[in-house]
Amino acid sequence: MIPVAPVTPHRHVIHMRRRVADGVMWGATALSFALLGFVLLHILTYVFVHGYPALHLKIFTTDAQGIAGGLRNAIVGSLLLSGLALLIAVPIGVSAGVYLSEHGGGLAAKVARFLSDVLVGVPSIVLGYFGYITMVIGFGWRFSLLAGSITLAIMMLPYIARTSEMAFRAVPVALRESAYALGSPEGSVVRRILLPSARIPVLTGILMALAIALGETAPLLYTAGWSNYLWNGHFTHEGVGYLTYVIWSFIGEPYASAHQLAYAAALLITLMVLAINLSARLLLVRWRGVGR
Amino acid sequence: MVHVFSRFRFRWGLGLIAGLLPLSLLVIVVFLLHAAWPAITFNGLGFLIHNSWNLGNMYADPVMVRGQEVLPRADYGVLFLVVGTLLTSLIALILAVPFGILSAIFLAEGLRGPARTLGSFLVELLAAVPSVVYGLWGYLVLIPLLGRHVYPWLEQSLGTFVPIFHGPSGSGYGLLTAGILLGFMVVPLIAASLRDALVATPSALREAGASMGASRMEIVRQILLPGQRNLIIGVTVLAFGRALGETMAVLMVSGNALNSLPKNIYDPISTMAAFIASQLDSAMQDPTGMAVHALAEIALLLMVISVLVNGAARGVLWLSGHRT
Numbered sequence: 001m002i003p004v005a006p007v008t009p010h011r012h013v014i015h016m017r018r019r020v021a022d023g024v025m026w027g028a029t030a031l032s033f034a035l036l037g038f039v040l041l042h043i044l045t046y047v048f049v050h051g052y053p054a055l056h057l058k059i060f061t062t063d064a065q066g067i068a069g070g071l072r073n074a075i076v077g078s079l080l081l082s083g084l085a086l087l088i089a090v091p092i093g094v095s096a097g098v099y100l101s102e103h104g105g106g107l108a109a110k111v112a113r114f115l116s117d118v119l120v121g122v123p124s125i126v127l128g129y130f131g132y133i134t135m136v137i138g139f140g141w142r143f144s145l146l147a148g149s150i151t152l153a154i155m156m157l158p159y160i161a162r163t164s165e166m167a168f169r170a171v172p173v174a175l176r177e178s179a180y181a182l183g184s185p186e187g188s189v190v191r192r193i194l195l196p197s198a199r200i201p202v203l204t205g206i207l208m209a210l211a212i213a214l215g216e217t218a219p220l221l222y223t224a225g226w227s228n229y230l231w232n233g234h235f236t237h238e239g240v241g242y243l244t245y246v247i248w249s250f251i252g253e254p255y256a257s258a259h260q261l262a263y264a265a266a267l268l269i270t271l272m273v274l275a276i277n278l279s280a281r282l283l284l285v286r287w288r289g290v291g292r
Numbered sequence: 293m294v295h296v297f298s299r300f301r302f303r304w305g306l307g308l309i310a311g312l313l314p315l316s317l318l319v320i321v322v323f324l325l326h327a328a329w330p331a332i333t334f335n336g337l338g339f340l341i342h343n344s345w346n347l348g349n350m351y352a353d354p355v356m357v358r359g360q361e362v363l364p365r366a367d368y369g370v371l372f373l374v375v376g377t378l379l380t381s382l383i384a385l386i387l388a389v390p391f392g393i394l395s396a397i398f399l400a401e402g403l404r405g406p407a408r409t410l411g412s413f414l415v416e417l418l419a420a421v422p423s424v425v426y427g428l429w430g431y432l433v434l435i436p437l438l439g440r441h442v443y444p445w446l447e448q449s450l451g452t453f454v455p456i457f458h459g460p461s462g463s464g465y466g467l468l469t470a471g472i473l474l475g476f477m478v479v480p481l482i483a484a485s486l487r488d489a490l491v492a493t494p495s496a497l498r499e500a501g502a503s504m505g506a507s508r509m510e511i512v513r514q515i516l517l518p519g520q521r522n523l524i525i526g527v528t529v530l531a532f533g534r535a536l537g538e539t540m541a542v543l544m545v546s547g548n549a550l551n552s553l554p555k556n557i558y559d560p561i562s563t564m565a566a567f568i569a570s571q572l573d574s575a576m577q578d579p580t581g582m583a584v585h586a587l588a589e590i591a592l593l594l595m596v597i598s599v600l601v602n603g604a605a606r607g608v609l610w611l612s613g614h615r616t
Contacts, residue, residue, distance in 0.1 A: 022509040029398035032391040036483070037414050039476055043421055043429045092309055099310035103303065114606060115314035121530075121602030122320065122595055123537020125565045129591040130320045132572070133327040133584075154316055161313060187302040215422025218539035218565070222572050244424045248540055251428055266425050277420045281413070 044270070051267025054260040064228050064241060067250060067258035071265055073230045077240040078269070080145060080231055081224055082213045085152035090206055093157050097164025097202070098190055104165070113165075116158040127151050128219035136223055141236040143225025148240060151219045156209040163205025167198040200287040207280035211273045217244035243269045324592040331585035334360040335368050339589065342369035343551045347575070347583050354580045361580045368586045370593075372553050376467070376561035377594070379554065380542060381535035383471025384478055389528055391475070392482030393517075399483065400490035401512055412487060419480035427544030430473045435545060438472070439464020443558055455556075462558045465547030470561065473541050478531040485527045489520050522612030529605035533598050539565040564594040 062070030100113055131151035135141050171194055179189045195202075225239030226249075232238060246265035250258040331339075334357060348363025355364050399411050443461035450457040493516055501511035517524075547560025548570055554561050562570075568587055575583035 018507065018510070022507050025397075025509045025513065026402065029394045029402060032394035033398040033402075033411065033415070036391065036395055036418060036476075036479060037411070040414055040418050040421070042433070043425065046429055046433060047425060092312055095306050096310035096313055099303075099306040103307065108307075109310070112310055112314045114603075115317050117606050118599055118602050119313060119317045121533045121537075121598050121605075122317070123539070123565050123598055125537065125539040125568050126324070126591045126595045126598075127320070129568055129572075129588065130323060133588060134323050138323075154320075157313055157316065161310070185302070190302075211420060215420075215424070217422070217424045218569055221569055244422060244540075247424045247428055248544065251431065251544075262428070266428050269422055270425055273420055273422055274417070277417070 044274075047263070047266050047270050050263040051270075054264040055267065059261075059264050063230055064246070064261065066228070067253050067255055067261070069228075069261075071243065071246065071261060071268070073227065074241040074243045074246050074265060075268065076231055077145075077224070077227070078214060078242040078244070078272075081148045081152060081220065081240060081242055082210055084145065084149035085156060085213055086206070086210055088150060088153035089156040089160055089209065092153075093160025093206075093209075094164045094202060096157070096161040098168055098194065100161065100165040101168035102186075102190075102194075116161055119158045120162070123218075124155055124216055125218040125221075127155055128222050130154075131219065131223040143223065143239040144234070144236040145224065145231065145238070145240045146235040148220045148224030148242075151223045152213045152216065155216065155219055156213055159209040159212065160205055163208065164198070164202045167201035167205065168194050170201070171197050200283055204280045204284045207276050207283075211276040211280070214276070215244065215269060215273045217248055220245065321592075321595070324588055324595060327588035328585055328592045330360050331368065331582060331589040334358055334362060334582060335586065335589065338369055339586075340369075340374065340593075341371055343372045343553065344369040345551055345571075345586075347578050350577065350579075360582065362582045363578065363580055366580075366582060368582075368589075370564070370567075370590055372549065372551060373562055373564045373567050373590065374593075375553055376546070376549070377536055377563040377565070377597075379467055380470045380474055380546070380561065380563055381532050383468060383557075384474035384535045385528060385532055387472060387475035388479040388482055388531060389524075392479045392527075392531075393486060393524065395479075396483045396486035396490060397512055397517075399487045401508060412484065415480050415483050417480075418476060419484075423477070423538060424540040424544075426473055426477055426541040430469065430541060430545040434469060434473060435464035437464075438469055443468070447558075458556055460556075460558070462560070463547075464558075465545060466549075466558045466560045467546075467554050468557045470542045470546040470563070473545055474535045474538055477538060477541060478535050481531050481534065482524075482527050486520060486524060489523050490516055493519070522608055526605050526609035526612060529601060529608060533601040533605060536563075536601065537565050537594065537598050538563075539569050542566045543569055564590050568594075 059070045060072055060075070063073040064071065096112075096116070100109055103109055104113065128151055131147050131154075135147040135150060136143060141147050175193055175197065176189055179193045184192070220242055224242060224245075226245055227239040227241045229241075231240060243265040247262050247269070250262040250265070253259070336358075344367045346365065346367045348366030350363065352364045354361045356362075357366075395415060399408055399415065403411050439462070443464065446457055447459035447461040451459055451461075490512075497515055497519070498511055501515045506514065542563050543566040546562055546566055548562050548566065549560035550562065552559075568590055572584070572587060575587050578584065
């Protein structure tokens with residue numbers, strides 16, 4: 001064996017290598033960020049460019065007739081489904097958040113928290129199928145507003161519980177202690193101290209959950225069904241139309257009128273989701289800026 | 293005394309309400325199991341290991357098989373769905389993990405101040421776009437682009453020496469398109485979590501690196517990223533779980549293949565979630581109800597897989613001290 005002298009590259013070679021490796025990495029990071037930004041902007045402009053010309057006044061004033069007409073029933077249906085889901089999920093979710101933040105140290109609470117984290121991961125189509133076999137078939141409600149809303153509420157619950165738990169945790173302990181020192185029972189500590197001081201982050205979480213619910217399709221396919229008519233006040237036994245259904249089912253039809261409706265629905269739902277998302281973020285940023 | 297009582301009543305009430313969350317998980321499992329039971333006894337293990345979704349002869353009288361009433365020649369095997377689900381999610385991760393990590397580095401280290409806020413906001417908005425809007429975009433933009441231009445080119449270049457890229461490249465509906473779309477949908481999760489973790493790294497670590505003469509990127513690569521290994525693993529598994537359950541976007545671009553395994557990366561496939569969404573209408577035509585039970589079995593299977601994946605992800609994140 002002939003001993004081989006280790007080859008040490010020249011110092012400026014090492015220097016150049018490091019410079020090049022750095023440059024390549026920075027380039028790769030910038031490119032991948034640019035790609036993600038481009039895709040987002042492309043989706044948004046695509047939806048806007050195709051949806052805006054399709055947005056006539058008629059869209060807001062007439063109901064869908066087969067594959068033509070307007071979207072009034074779907075707009076109202078989307079708002080009703082998500083609104084009712086919110087009414088169900090907010091009290092439960094915020095109370096669960098209070099419990100997990102105030103009494104979250106024990107084993108039971110830890111298990112509950114872990115399981116509600118897991119519940120976030122249950123696919124929404126599974127929730128939809130669950131709603132179908134229990135409420136639509138089991139209770140005999142058929143495709144209906146209530147079945148759709150309860151399914152959406154189950155989906156929103158863990159989000160709301162999680163965000164409100166975090167919000168309540170951030171309230172300084174000293175505030176609670178001063179209230180207890182004055183003899184307040186726990187109920188009024190929660191109502192008068194925790195809820196008011198954490199209301200903005202709690203509201204942010206609720207708005208985010210609302211944005212998710214508005215954009216959902218899968219859990220509603222077999223719980224809310226579809227209807228060409230405006231909601232007639234029935235909670236069960238009547239299908240409800242909603243915007244996301246229009247997008248997925250009408251775009252597959254071979255008619256221009258159906259495509260126009262799908263584009264309009266996509267624009268409307270995207271605008272609503274973005275507006276809610278944006279206002280939730282602004283609310284939080286302003287609240288943080290003001291300082292507590 | 294009254295106060296003590298009301299305090300505990302309040303606390304018990306809160307506890308009971310909080311209990312609704314884990315309870316709903318339990319109720320979902322129990323009801324799905326109940327609905328799927330006839331299908332589980334009829335199908336046995338064969339459900340997982342062969343490719344056949346056959347409701348049987350609709351016009352014949354039902355027969356009794358293994359104690360269950362089914363249509364003659366009914367046969368259910370969903371291997372193709374399990375494979376389709378796992379492969380699309382895997383492709384999504386192969387794309388989303390590097391892009392997520394790189395853009396997180398760019399956001400945390402390359403930008404600062406308002407630019408960072410704006411950039412992070414853009415990436416997080418990707419997660420806010422509804423699934424069905426992704427589906428619409430995939431159907432109208434991605435499929436023509438990939439099917440007409442990118443896939444034929446991939447087939448000519450990569451396909452000549454990598455077997456899975458071997459043609460025919462088809463119409464654009466299929467495995468790779470679904471994977472790409474899913475990748476865009478889960479990338480914000482990875483990017484946002486890692487960006488937050490990088491921003492929160494103690495500055496002493498950066499200073500230590502800088503005092504050794506390391507450049508900014510060398511600090512990121514050799515000090516900061518290795519420290520976030522568990523976070524990256526945990527978030528990746530979490531993203532996998534999310535990709536497994538995505539329905540609408542996959543439904544609109546996957547080609548909805550029935551009973552066949554993909555032969556190359558362009559082939560049409562279907563996933564468990566998309567299949568449930570697309571098949572209930574026809575399953576309801578089965579007078580014995582076995583098709584609806586079999587769909588419940590798919591839902592149960594999907595739920596079990598996602599819960600396991602999610603539980604694993606939470607476990608890894610919990611071990612690494614994160615709770616995302």
